[in-house]
Amino acid sequence: MTDLHAAPVIAARPLGGVPAVEVRGLRKEFRRHDRRAGLFARKTRVALDGVSLEIARGECVAILGQNGSGKSTLVRLLSTLLLPDGGEARVFGHDVFAAPRPVRRLVNRVSVEASFFKKMSPQENLGYAARFYGMTSKQTRDLIPEILGRVGFPADRRHEPMEALSRGMQQKVALARALLTSPVLLLLDEPTTGLDPRSKLEVQEFVREVRTVHDATILLCTHDLAEAESLADRVGILDRGRLLFLETVPEIRERFGVATLEEAFFAATGREFEAESDDDEEREVFA
Amino acid sequence: MKALATTLRAELIGLGGVVERNVYLTKRYILWDVAFFVWTVANTLTIVFIAKGIEATGGSIDVNRATTTLLIGAVVWAYLGILFEFLTETVAWERWEGTIEYTFMAPLSRSMHLAGQGVFAILYGLARAVLLFVVVAFFFDLALPDADFLAALVVLVVASVSFIGIGTMTAVLPLISPEKGMQLGFVAQGMLLVVSGVYYPVSVLPTWMEWLAKISPATYALDGIREAILEGQGLSTMWDEIWPLLVIGAASIPLGLWVFGRGEQYAKRHGKLKRSG
Numbered sequence: 244m245t246d247l248h249a250a251p252v253i254a255a256r257p258l259g260g261v262p263a264v265e266v267r268g269l270r271k272e273f274r275r276h277d278r279r280a281g282l283f284a285r286k287t288r289v290a291l292d293g294v295s296l297e298i299a300r301g302e303c304v305a306i307l308g309q310n311g312s313g314k315s316t317l318v319r320l321l322s323t324l325l326l327p328d329g330g331e332a333r334v335f336g337h338d339v340f341a342a343p344r345p346v347r348r349l350v351n352r353v354s355v356e357a358s359f360f361k362k363m364s365p366q367e368n369l370g371y372a373a374r375f376y377g378m379t380s381k382q383t384r385d386l387i388p389e390i391l392g393r394v395g396f397p398a399d400r401r402h403e404p405m406e407a408l409s410r411g412m413q414q415k416v417a418l419a420r421a422l423l424t425s426p427v428l429l430l431l432d433e434p435t436t437g438l439d440p441r442s443k444l445e446v447q448e449f450v451r452e453v454r455t456v457h458d459a460t461i462l463l464c465t466h467d468l469a470e471a472e473s474l475a476d477r478v479g480i481l482d483r484g485r486l487l488f489l490e491t492v493p494e495i496r497e498r499f500g501v502a503t504l505e506e507a508f509f510a511a512t513g514r515e516f517e518a519e520s521d522d523d524e525e526r527e528v529f530a
Numbered sequence: 531m532k533a534l535a536t537t538l539r540a541e542l543i544g545l546g547g548v549v550e551r552n553v554y555l556t557k558r559y560i561l562w563d564v565a566f567f568v569w570t571v572a573n574t575l576t577i578v579f580i581a582k583g584i585e586a587t588g589g590s591i592d593v594n595r596a597t598t599t600l601l602i603g604a605v606v607w608a609y610l611g612i613l614f615e616f617l618t619e620t621v622a623w624e625r626w627e628g629t630i631e632y633t634f635m636a637p638l639s640r641s642m643h644l645a646g647q648g649v650f651a652i653l654y655g656l657a658r659a660v661l662l663f664v665v666v667a668f669f670f671d672l673a674l675p676d677a678d679f680l681a682a683l684v685v686l687v688v689a690s691v692s693f694i695g696i697g698t699m700t701a702v703l704p705l706i707s708p709e710k711g712m713q714l715g716f717v718a719q720g721m722l723l724v725v726s727g728v729y730y731p732v733s734v735l736p737t738w739m740e741w742l743a744k745i746s747p748a749t750y751a752l753d754g755i756r757e758a759i760l761e762g763q764g765l766s767t768m769w770d771e772i773w774p775l776l777v778i779g780a781a782s783i784p785l786g787l788w789v790f791g792r793g794e795q796y797a798k799r800h801g802k803l804k805r806s807g
Contacts, residue, residue, distance in 0.1 A: 273801050319804070322635045326798045347637035358628035360551070362558035367551075374547020375636035375643075377540025404558075420632070 261336040263428055263460035264298040264321065270329035271316050290316040292484040293330065300335075300427075303454055303461040304489065305475035307468060307504065309516065313484040314464035315354075318432045321462070322352050334428055348376070351426035355433040357413035361406040365391060365416045368405060369423055376424045383423070390419045393452075395445050411442030418449055422457075429453060431463045435470060443470075450474055468504045468516065478504065480511055487511050544638035548646025549653075552616070555623075556654065567658065574604040574666050577729065582670075595760060597670050601663065602755050603728040606748065609659040609686065610693060610719050616651035617697035618715040620644060622704040631803055640794065641787050644701070648694040656686065676762025684765055685754035688775045692747030695782025696722065702793030705802055722748050747778045 269291050277286035291313045298304045308314045319325045321332060323343035332339040334346045359368045366387055373383045388398040396415040405413060414434065421429060431450065435443040447470060453459050464481075465471055471478050472492050479489035488495065488511070496502065499510040508516040556563065581596035620643070624630035633643070660683075700718045703711030725739050726732070726748035732740055743749045754771035757763040765772070797803050 316801075319631070319801075322631070324631050324635055324798060324803050325801060326795065344637055344639075347635055350635070352632070352635065354631075356628055358632060360555065360627050360629060363551070363554050367554050371547055371551045371554075372632065372636070374550065375544050375633065375638045377543050377637075379543055380550075 260300070262297045262333075263300045263302065263335060264296070264462065265333040265336075266294055266296050266317075266321075266330070267332075268330035269294045269317070269320060269327055269332055271313075271320060271325060272328050289484050291320070291327075294481070294484070294486045295330075296479065296486060296489050298460055298462060300460055301454070301458055302477070303450075303463065303475045305463040305465060305471035305478045306481050306486075306489075307465060307471050307478060307508070307516075308481035309466060311483075312481045314466075314481055315432050316484075317481070318352060318354070318430045318462070318464055321428075321430055322350060323347055349426060350428045350430060351421040351424050352430040352432065353414075353417050353421045353434045355436045357405075357410070357417040359405045359413065359416065362404050364402045364404055365396065365408075365419070366401045368416065369420055372420045373423050378423075386423065387419070390422050391416070394418045394422070394449055411438050414438060414442065414446065418446065422453065425457065426459060428460045428462070431461060431465075433465055433467075434463075435465070435467065447474060466516075468508075472504055480508055482512050540637075541639060541642045544636075545642045545646040545649065547638075548643060549650045552647070552650040552654070567662070570608050570658075570662060571665055574601070574608065574662060575669060577604045578666060578670065594673055598672060598674065598760055599756060600729055601666055601670075601672075602759060603723075603752065604666070605659050605663050606686075606752055606755065607719075607723055607728055608662055609655045610723065610748065611716075612655040612658055613648075613651045613690065613693050614697045614700055614715045614719050616647055616654070617644070617694070617701040618704055618712045620647045620701045622708075622712045625704060625708055625803075634794070634803060640790065644694075644698055644787070644790065647701075648690075648697070651697075652687070652690045652694070655690075656683070659686070674759060677759040678762050678764050679759065681763065681765045681768065682755045682758035685751055685758060685768065685771060685775075688772060688779070689747050689751035689754075691779035692775060692782045695779060695784075695786040696747075698783070698786030699789040702790045705793045705797040708802070722746055725749070727752055745778070747775055747782070750774045750778075 270289070270293055271291040272287050272289050274285045274287050277284045280286070294313070294317065296304070306314055306317065316325065320327055321334065321339060323339060323346055326340060335349055337345045337349070339346050360371070363371070369387045369391075370380060370383050373387075378386075388401060391401055392398050394415045396412060396419065400408070400412070405416070408416070418434070434450075435446050438446065450461060450463070451474065454461055461474075463471065463474060477489055477491050478495060480487045488498070490498065492504065495504065495507045499507045501507050501510055505516050508514075578597055578600045581591065581593050581600055584591055584596070585593050621630065624633055696718065697715070700715040703714045705711065707714075725735065725742040726746045727735075727743065728748070732743040732749060735743065750771040754768050757768060757771070
């Protein structure tokens with residue numbers, strides 16, 4: 244097995260101009276009370292351990308990892324929702340942690356949980372989100388039904404409360420929320436987890452469209468190997484906070500002499516992709 | 531200059547968005563609000579009837595004046611409760627719904643975000659306070675021939691700036707403790723009013739509490755409102771109440787934003803924005 248833990252890989256492609264995402268040695272720890280160890284005892288878990296990567300403008304990069312591998316932590320850090328314990332991150336040249344406001348204008352995110360005001364309708368929820376990006380009600384009145392239509396949401400249901408919509412429908416509204424603000428960097432954190440096969444395909448089709456039509460750069464964090472392979476230009480494996488590699492699928496196959504990403508994961512970590520230990524479960528609670 | 535105007539416009543649109551969202555949510559939960567209002571009326575009555583109770587048990591007091599004094603105290607208490615509730619909901623409600631991460635990663639400044647919450651809280655709280663005063667007054671044969679209600683309302687609005695500043699400091703508590711932070715907002719409300727003469731003159735307090743009363747905006751709000759309603763004093767004679775309110779407001783808003791900012795940094799450092807469960 245290749246010794247991948249010796250040095251985290253900085254995988255970069257020849258880039259024209261400023262990279263969309265530039266991450267150097269990013270580290271994040273979480274500390275929680277450990278009552279079993281004592282009243283004031285704390286337990287520290289490293290969610291990200293010196294992660295470095297670059298994503299070129301217009302590129303789609305998938306980060307694969309098990310639960311608790313640090314995928315969501317990476318997305319939250321790039322979304323300005325967490326502060327790091329080390330390292331740096333830039334989005335289109337803007338320092339994510341020192342100057343988060345310009346970054347916020349460029350980034351949007353879709354996560355595994357749709358997260359809306361349940362009593363409010365899609366129209367109202369999207370309107371609320373749009374105001375935070377300086378869009379008036381006049382601007383969003385026609386735009387919201389149009390975008391909802393593009394993600395396959397029936398426009399005539401846009402006034403129903405969110406709580407009356409299925410999980411798949413809610414996720415489409417989440418996609419519309421991200422698209423509404425025209426992000427140049429879209430962070431997708433397991434956007435298809437828990438969706439039925441049809442909704443999953445619709446979401447994946449939408450991701451392709453966003454990329455081609457809107458020239459968006461996409462960071463897709465997922466534990467769906469097939470999804471990563473079908474959508475991304477490059478795939479990385481994040482294992483227990485360390486980015487083992489970030490390469491094209493043919494390069495990964497060649498590096499490990501394997502036919503599938505699942506086999507590559509096994510070759511790189513010595514563990515089955517689907518197998519999760521107690522340690523991984525605990526890491527998920529922390530990260 | 532143009533860039534500044536564009537940014538300001540976007541910020542004001544964001545502020546409007548927060549108000550708009552609160553209008554939607556208030557409409558959706560209006561029956562719950564009605565139920566809560568009934569509870570507030572009942573609670574206020576239990577306090578205001580004390581004046582009549584004292585007379586009925588042989589005490590000698592000016593019932594009309596005592597009833598109005600208690601009513602003003604109870605209305606201000608309820609008003610402050612609504613303000614603090616809306617401000618602590620800035621975090622607590624969004625965290626519960628899971629929307630907080632989307633709100634906090636948006637490019638709207640935190641000051642405008644909180645201002646939007648404050649503006650709606652003031653508008654909703656004022657409407658509720660007026661209604662509460664009218665409904666409870668209906669139970670008593672109050673004679674208020676000289677009352678200057680407009681002046682009383684202006685004093686309450688001016689005081690609201692300080693209340694929002696203090697409420698902003700408490701709004702951060704659910705970020706630090708998602709489970710118990712919101713309840714701690716009520717502690718701040720109680721502490722503020724107990725030193726401010728909510729149902730009694732400040733002069734009855736121990737000396738050290740009287741000193742605290744001097745820096746509490748509620749003291750000047752209660753004094754001003756009582757002077758306007760009981761004595762019929764207009765704004766022109768209330769500078770003694772207005773200027774401390776302006777000074778405390780000017781200090782408490784930046785202090786509130788600073789405290790909230792520190793809390794937000796703490797939450798981002800420790801991963802507290804993430805919704806659990």
